[in-house]
Amino acid sequence: MDELMFNEDVRFAPGAEVRVVRNVRNDGSFFGIEKGELIVAEGDIGIVRKHGWFLQDQIIYDVFFPETGQLVGLRDAEVIDASLPFTPCRFRMLDFAQLTLSLASQGELLARKGDRVQVTWIDRDLTSGELSFTIKVADNEVQVPARALEDVPPEEEGSRWRRKSAAI
Secondary structure (H helix, E strand, O other): OHHHHHHOOOOOOOOOEEEEOOOEEOOOOOOOOOOOOEEEOOOOEEEEEEEEEEOOOEEEEEEEEOOOOEEEEEEHHHEEEOOOOOOOOOOOOOOEEEEOOOEEEOOEEEEOOOOEEEEEEEEEOOOOOOEEEEEEEOOEEEEEEHHHEEOOOHHHHHHOOOOOOOOO
16 A cells, blocks of 8 residues: 555656756766766756665656666656756856846836846756746845846856856
8 A cells, every 4th residue: 555655656657758957966876987977967868767765755766878878866856757848957056147037026126137146946847847946136035937047248257246166
């Protein structure tokens, strides 16, 4: 009976094609690759071989990547159906971005188009693949769709508006 309850949460059966939604780096448990090195890149497509459980409540999929020949264990939150539209994530947490539109709440202007904001959280809907960001605007945190943010203009990159996060 418990097994039936667990299987209700499994989104992908063996043979399903999935897309990785964030870069996956070695946490030290992947043999043959240095800790911190990239194992699978955001956007890569693999095939589910099987699934299992970690700590009894986290689904882990064994995903095979034909291009590299690697078999990688990925958490449920790290994959979406490969057939969904995919937008690569241009921002990481603590990056700064520029608004492509003005933001208002209950008739009160929170921020203007072109204002710089800081990304505090990244969210991808696992059923639709849509990407959204939580941003800090003054003393508020606001969730916006990916289309509401753009890169800070290159002439302002030198002023460190965007955190350089090559290690993440």
